[in-house]
Amino acid sequence: MTYLDHAATTAPLPEAVEAFAREAGRLGNPSSLHAAGRAARASLETSRERIAAALGAEPTEVVLTSGGCEADTLAVVGGFLAAREADPARDVVALSAIEHPAVRDAADGLASRHGARRRVLPVTGDGVLDLDALAGLLAAEADGLAVVSVMAANNETGVVQPVEDVVRLVREAAGTRVLVHSDAVQALASAPVDFAASDLDALSLSGHKLGAPVGIGALLAQRTTPLARVQHGGGQERGVRSGTVPVALAAALAVAVEHAVASRVAEGARLAALREELEAEVRARIPDVRVSGAAVPRLPGFTHLVLPGADVDALLFLLDAAGVQASAGSACEAGVTQPSEVMLAMGEDERTARSVLRLTLGRTTTRDDVAELLAVLPEAVERARVVGRGR
Incomplete structure (x- = not known):
């Protein structure tokens, strides 16, 4: 089997599995x-x-969640509801046109249930956020903005987004009144993350993209960042994410995050070399192929x-039958193959x-x-083109 879908989920890290197994045998609820x-x-x-130490954050800024989708929802929905409670005039949510479905759907839900005004920021043909569009939005609607969400790198193309510039523009126009969030689920394994230095209000991450088991992630949120609860219960995790916190999964996440940070430079160089070899050979064998975002910075393990x-659909079936596992885009679209929202954007x-x-x-990908x-x-x-001509 050739597994080339690490953006969907990557191979469990043995050390993370060991940490999970060790803590899973522990008796005791951490709230007792x-x-x-x-x-x-x-x-x-x-x-x-x-x-926290691995990501340049304070321990109190680490809010443990079930994964990246929940972290995104907590940032966007919780941030919006808190902002609107403080000032009803702040009812605008801005996001890039290529955000993960968790962010897009959170913004859609706020629009339909809470009357939020949703602003979608365009991207260039290479898939990079249009900063001029953001500047124009800030000039027109800074007083009404509650949340701006721009991912660190796209989950389909791997194109790196100008998050530093986003934070700078928002701070210049609106100070700290606007919550700036970034989904770093795909970026964390390959790009440096220093939460304190980033000046972001919130950042999402997911364990199973790093080698931890499925079911654990985190939202890094500044201590001064107001978040409303999006689920109710015992008030764990700063009162914004109720539910018994899974000690064993948290231990596995800590190991996976530390490993990702420690191996980032060497592993990034190795994956970039493999990708360059792959893309050169694909271009030689399929002359009309195009590589999305090839002219701009991308995460080293991504080829789109x-x-x-x-x-x-035919292509994925044929590859799978030949023992190659890949995807058409985000695995978080409920397994439904449809036109790529990212490509349309x-x-x-x-x-x-x-x-x-x-x-x-x-991590497990080789030249073989x-x-x-x-x-x-x-x-x-x-063969997939033959099928395509018949539709």
């Missing part, structure tokens, strides 16, 4: 006051401290191919947006994996 509860709490807070005329038509292949490399892909991809594309 007896000895077992205190021991569980001590383990939980140690994990929180390790995550536009294969004109290829039916993506980049100015492509629906037919082109249905003819894309996302290949994402990870690349060779196995290249051995089957050209024929699979040709």
Whole structure:
């Protein structure tokens, strides 16, 4: 099997699995006051401290969640509701046109249920946020802005977004009144993250993209950032994310985050070299292929191919039958293949947006994996184009 879908989920890190197994045998709820509860709490807070130290945050800024989607929802919805409670005139949510479905759907829900005014910021043909559009929005509506959300790097193309510039522009126009959030779920393994230095109000991350088990993530949120509760219960995690905190999963997340930070430079260089080899060979074998975002900075493990005329459902089926596992885009779209929202935002038509292949490399990817892909991809594309011509 050749697995090239690490952006969907990556291979569990053995050290993270060991940390999980060790803590999973512990008895005690971290909210309990007896000895077992205190021991569980001590383990939980140690994990929180390790995550914070690795990412340039304070332990109190680490709000543990079930994953990246929940962290995004807490930032966007919780940030908006808190801002509007403080000032009813602040009812604008701004997001880039290429945000993860968790952010898009959160903004849609705020518009339909709470009357939020949703502003979608365009991107260039390379998939980079249009900063002039953001500047124009700030000039026109800074007083009404509640939340601005721009991802650190896109989850389909891997294109890195100008988050530093976003923070600077928002701070110049609105100071700290506007919550600035970034979904760093894909970026954290490959890009440096220093939460304090970033001046972001909130940043999302997900454990299973880093080698922790599915079911754990975090929202880094400044201590002064107001967030409203989006679910109710016992008031855990600063009172904004109720529910018994999973001690074992937190331990695994701490290990995975530390590993990602420690290996980032060397692993990034290795993946970039593999990607360059892959893209050069694909271009040689499929001359009309296009690589999305090739002219701008991308995460090193991402290759997003536009294969004109290829039916993506047929292509994925053919690759899977040949032992190569890949995807057409975000795995968070409930398994439904549809025109890529990201490609549409980049100015492509629906037919082109249905003819894309996302290949994402990870810790376990080798040159043999690349060779196995290249051995089957050209024929699979040709056969998928035959299917495409019949539709």
